[in-house]
Amino acid sequence: MKKDGSRAKLDFERPLVTVDLAIFCVLEETLKVLLVQRPRVADEPFPGEWALPGGFIDVAIDASLEACALRKLREKTGVKAPYLEQLASWGDAERDPRGWSATHAYFALIDATRPEARLEESNAAQWMAAGAPITRRMAFDHARILATALARLRGKVEYTSLPAFLLPEPFTLPQLQRTYEIVLGRPLDKSAFRKRMLDAGFLGEAGPIDGALGRAAMGYRVLDRTGPVTFPRMFKTAE
Amino acid sequence: MKKDGSRAKLDFERPLVTVDLAIFCVLEETLKVLLVQRPRVADEPFPGEWALPGGFIDVAIDASLEACALRKLREKTGVKAPYLEQLASWGDAERDPRGWSATHAYFALIDATRPEARLEESNAAQWMAAGAPITRRMAFDHARILATALARLRGKVEYTSLPAFLLPEPFTLPQLQRTYEIVLGRPLDKSAFRKRMLDAGFLGEAGPIDGALGRAAMGYRVLDRTGPVTFPRMFKTAE
DNA sequence: TCAATAGTGTCTATTAGACAATATACT
DNA sequence: AGTATATTGTCTAATAGACACTATTGA
Numbered sequence: 170m171k172k173d174g175s176r177a178k179l180d181f182e183r184p185l186v187t188v189d190l191a192i193f194c195v196l197e198e199t200l201k202v203l204l205v206q207r208p209r210v211a212d213e214p215f216p217g218e219w220a221l222p223g224g225f226i227d228v229a230i231d232a233s234l235e236a237c238a239l240r241k242l243r244e245k246t247g248v249k250a251p252y253l254e255q256l257a258s259w260g261d262a263e264r265d266p267r268g269w270s271a272t273h274a275y276f277a278l279i280d281a282t283r284p285e286a287r288l289e290e291s292n293a294a295q296w297m298a299a300g301a302p303i304t305r306r307m308a309f310d311h312a313r314i315l316a317t318a319l320a321r322l323r324g325k326v327e328y329t330s331l332p333a334f335l336l337p338e339p340f341t342l343p344q345l346q347r348t349y350e351i352v353l354g355r356p357l358d359k360s361a362f363r364k365r366m367l368d369a370g371f372l373g374e375a376g377p378i379d380g381a382l383g384r385a386a387m388g389y390r391v392l393d394r395t396g397p398v399t400f401p402r403m404f405k406t407a408e
Numbered sequence: 409m410k411k412d413g414s415r416a417k418l419d420f421e422r423p424l425v426t427v428d429l430a431i432f433c434v435l436e437e438t439l440k441v442l443l444v445q446r447p448r449v450a451d452e453p454f455p456g457e458w459a460l461p462g463g464f465i466d467v468a469i470d471a472s473l474e475a476c477a478l479r480k481l482r483e484k485t486g487v488k489a490p491y492l493e494q495l496a497s498w499g500d501a502e503r504d505p506r507g508w509s510a511t512h513a514y515f516a517l518i519d520a521t522r523p524e525a526r527l528e529e530s531n532a533a534q535w536m537a538a539g540a541p542i543t544r545r546m547a548f549d550h551a552r553i554l555a556t557a558l559a560r561l562r563g564k565v566e567y568t569s570l571p572a573f574l575l576p577e578p579f580t581l582p583q584l585q586r587t588y589e590i591v592l593g594r595p596l597d598k599s600a601f602r603k604r605m606l607d608a609g610f611l612g613e614a615g616p617i618d619g620a621l622g623r624a625a626m627g628y629r630v631l632d633r634t635g636p637v638t639f640p641r642m643f644k645t646a647e
Numbered sequence: 648t649c650a651a652t653a654g655t656g657t658c659t660a661t662t663a664g665a666c667a668a669t670a671t672a673c674t
Numbered sequence: 675a676g677t678a679t680a681t682t683g684t685c686t687a688a689t690a691g692a693c694a695c696t697a698t699t700g701a
Contacts, residue, residue: 179506182467183422186499186510226499228421228508233500258497258512260425260465261472269467271425273497273510343680361664363681383679384671402641405664582653600691602654622652623698644691 184260185270188237189223189311191256191318192246193299194281195335200322200352201281201296202315203245207308214266215308221315222294223272238275245294252278252334252394256318264310272309276318278334326352327404329397330371339375339388342366357404371398423499424509427476428462428550430495430557431485432538433520434574439591440520440535441554442484446547453505454547460554461533462511477514484533491517491573491633495557503549511548515557517573565591566643568636569610578614578627581605596643610637 192203204219222245231237235253243249253275260271297303299319305312325331332348333340346362366372372389379385431442441460448455461484470476474492482488492514499510536542538558544551564570571587572579585601605611611628618624 179424181464184425184465184467186423186425225420226423226508226510228423228501234497234510236500255496257494258473260512261475262467269465271465271473271510271512273499341680358664358666359680360666360682361662364663379672380679382673383677384673384681386680399642402663403638580653597691597693598653599655599693600689603690618699619652621700622650623654623700625653641690 182269185265185268186226187223187265187270187272188226188234188241189221189272189274189314190238190241190245191221191274191276191315192242192251192279193276193318193322193335194279194296195348195351196281196296198347198351200299202299202304202318204295204297204304204307205245206293206295218306218308219297219303219311220308221274221311234273235275238273238277242277246279246283248277248279248283250394252331252397256314256321259310259314272314274314274318276321278322278331280335280337282337323352325397328400328402330366330369330391330400331397333371333391333397334394338390339378341378341380341386341388343386345389353404365400369398369400421508424504424507425465426462426504426509426511427465427473427480428460428511428513428553429477429480429484430460430513430515430554431481431490431518432515432557432561432574433518433535434587434590435520435535437586437590439538441538441543441557443534443536443543443546444484445532445534457545457547458536458542458550459547460513460550462513473512474514477512477516481516485518487516487518489633491570491636495553495560498549498553511553513553513557515561517561517570519574519576521576562591564636567639567641569605569608569630569639570636572610572630572636573633577629578617580617580619580625580627582625584628592643604639608637608639 190203194201194203203222205222207213207215207218207220209216222241224241226234226237231240235255238253239249242251242253254277256274256276258271258273260269262269264270264272299315304315307315322331326349332352333345335348335352336344342363345366346357346359349362350356371392373392375388375390377385378388429442433440433442443458444461446452446454446457446459461480463480465473465476470479474494477492478488481490481492493516495513495515497510497512499508501508503509503511538554543554546554561570565588571591572584574587574591575583581602582598584605585596585598588601589595610631612631614627614629616624617627
């Protein structure tokens with residue numbers, strides 16, 4: 170009796186569970202996000218449309234949600250140690266025509282040097298400008314997920330060192346400043362930027378780096394790659 | 409054939425899906441969190457131990473994850489319009505002995521005036537000091553979830569108006585400052601605090617309020633209860 | 648008048664931002 | 675030298691924090 174009674178709870182209909190990824194990089198002076206094309210086969214929802222990379226949890230091989238996200242990221246880009254952060258989760262009866270589903274969305278920042286080669290192999294995956302019109306017409310509720318990821322990234326860039334994870338190491342302060350400016354969409358003062366970055370103490374010198382032109386710049390590495398540092402203030406807001 | 413092939417994906421073993429809540433309030437000059445006692449019946453894991461309120465999604469009645477969280481909050485406290493924010497999700501094969509499970513954790517801030525009465529009805533639910541020893545020995549991985557919720561709350565209090573959601577309206581600036589101090593665990597300067605709050609422009613005057621003693625204070629209401637405002641700086645950190 | 652609390656004013660140290668000046672590299 | 679970029683220095687306006695002062699209420 171009791172066994173049947175408690176079993177009853179577990180016999181509830183279980184939602185579908187997926188993991189989706191918003192993977193960002195800076196390529197060609199633009200913030201880009203990795204999109205994949207939905208397969209054009211019968212019974213697959215949204216055939217041919219663009220979507221965030223992701224899919225069902227495989228309880229047999231995924232030890233955890235984060236392990237699942239890392240697996241999917243590795244499969245798509247070959248990158249093993251990105252900056253990976255949980256974004257949010259969405260779940261309701263409507264977002265997937267196959268049934269009540271919940272997705273755990275992550276966002277990852279990677280540098281653009283390695284994944285480019287990986288993408289040549291497959292034409293079903295592509296780096297898209299993160300603000301492009303196509304990213305507002307996507308499969309499932311992925312447009313909403315991407316918009317949330319973008320908002321989170323842009324918000325955090327105002328007061329954290331997140332953009333450091335978009336660059337290959339070692340990088341220079343001018344490169345880092347350029348990355349900030351690309352994500353924020355506005356220019357920053359050089360002197361104030363340097364003071365802020367160096368005072369935050371998250372960078373370690375890694376020897377000078379020769380650019381193509383002009384004076385060589387100091388290279389830096391992120392001292393602790395487990396996460397960004399938080400600055401005591403936001404950047405000055407435009408007036 | 410194709411139907412069988414695509415069905416195969418949906419025949420994957422589905423994880424258990426739950427929603428858990430860290431509900432905070434300030435009671436007796438202390439930050440408290442609502443805990444419930446696990447039922448002492450056979451086949452229920454962690455019998456008699458303390459846990460965050462929550463449970464399985466019911467795909468028949470819960471339109472979405474957030475609706476599920478609001479339902480559980482209403483059932484426990486009777487509060488209908490709290491401040492509710494998604495915290496994070498955790499999923500792996502170990503956290504629930506009944507199988508691979510994923511939980512969507514939310515945290516809610518409510519004022520302590522209404523829920524107190526509700527709690528008298530049931531002795532299986534209790535407001536616990538959020539930093540108390542008992543909150544480090546909880547069912548499932550709830551100690552970790554609670555620790556994350558606490559860290560998120562304390563972190564956000566440094567640069568947002570979140571504590572306003574812990575007070576019944578209208579409230580006074582001294583009351584709001586006291587709430588900040590309770591959550592942060594350190595005193596704040598009165599003048600700087602007032603300037604910050606009023607300059608942020610999220611408060612609307614609601615007539616003076618008589619205290620038990622001394623000069624009456626202006627009452628305020630939060631103008632936009634959909635979310636907190638972000639201050640341009642953090643509070644000064646202790647040195 | 649006193650006690651208690653609310654609210655304001657003043658001063659100062661800090662600092663972000665603007666921008667000028669200097670340093671270093673290559674041609 | 676000249677050009678291009680990196681890095682540092684100087685000045686200023688804004689402001690958070692410290693703390694003293696004033697205002698208002700009730701006993």
